[in-house]
Amino acid sequence: MNTASSSKGLVHNVRRHWPLYVMAIPGIVFFIIFKFIPMGGSIIAFQEYSVFKGMLESTWVGFKHFEILFKSPDFYRIFTNTLILGFLKIAIVFPVPIALALFLNEVRLALLKKTIQTALYIPHFLSWVIIAGIAFDVFSLSGMFNTIRDWFGMEPILLMQQEESFRWIYVLTGIWRDAGWGTIVYLAAISSIDAQVYEAAVIDGASRFKQMLHITLPLLIPTILVLFLLDLGNFMELGFDHVYNLLTPMTYSVGDIIDTYVFRTGIQEARYSFATAVGLFQAIIGFILVLIFNRISKKVSGGGLW
Missing domain, CATH: 1.10.3720.10 (MetI-like)
Incomplete structure (x- = not known):
């Protein structure tokens, strides 16, 4: 019941203030494309990444690169x-x-x-x-x-x-x-x-x-x-x-x-x-x-x- 009322409230709010939500779209898209999606690339920190193999086939090396950094x-x-x-x-x-x-x-x-x-x-x-x-x-x-x-x-x-x-x-x-x-x-x-x-x-x-x-x-x-x-x-x-x-x-x-x-x-x-x-x-x-x-x-x- 609470979930349904919350959804109705959100829909009503969007309909009432739709120009503000439209104005927010470019900012949201920017963060999704340039901030959230690239976070998936953080996985290569735990791989021996090769541009030819890509993220899916590169060798997994765990915390090797972190150890190299800390021991440098x-x-x-x-x-x-x-x-x-x-x-x-x-x-x-x-x-x-x-x-x-x-x-x-x-x-x-x-x-x-x-x-x-x-x-x-x-x-x-x-x-x-x-x-x-x-x-x-x-x-x-x-x-x-x-x-x-x-x-x-x-x-x-x-x-x-x-x-x-x-x-x-x-x-x-x-x-x-x-x-x-x-x-x-x-x-x-x-x-x-x-x-x-x-x-x-x-x-x-x-x-x-x-x-x-x-x-x-x-x-x-x-x-x-x-x-x-x-x-x-x-x-x-x-x-x-x-x-x-x-x-x-x-x-x-x-x-x-x-x-x-x-x-x-x-x-x-x-x-x-x-x-x-x-x-x-x-x-x-x-x-x-x-x-x-x-x-x-x-x-x-x-x-x-x-």
């Missing part, structure tokens, strides 16, 4: 680099769009606000090849960085070739390219806040800063938690293009991550099973992190993804 002399280094860069991305890059959205919301001149937003959005549409090229140019011997150092009588340095600088350059380029784009969701969430809440705060004598701190930010927390959980799911996926284009032979010790390692040892050498095994390992770590922090989120704030 480079595993500790690439795993540590991945964790460090992932932590920096979550701890430093993630909060920047939140701060930008809060401050942009306080800009009252519409023209000025749109100008700032446009300037912040533009880098997102540049490829990492271009972003890395700009970074190499800025930090070259004749670039802006060393020109400024020369004004103060300091010796020029090749910052892009120094191990201690690579991770911070990774963070700064990530902020420059994506922080502005990340404000879109937060600004949309802020625009949905009831204006009467701010009016009541003004009557109580709250300043603009206190309104931002005690009204806007707390009401943004559910959105922040959802996006944080989604970012945690990609904790091990730092962006191959981003890291690969910034790497130099002298920064491999601190910048070589799982994705770049797989590209060199898996894709370029046609070791597809090994590359899939590493990708599956990354996905499992991300899945575990999402489960843990989703449970914490539900206990702390009653929110979460499910």
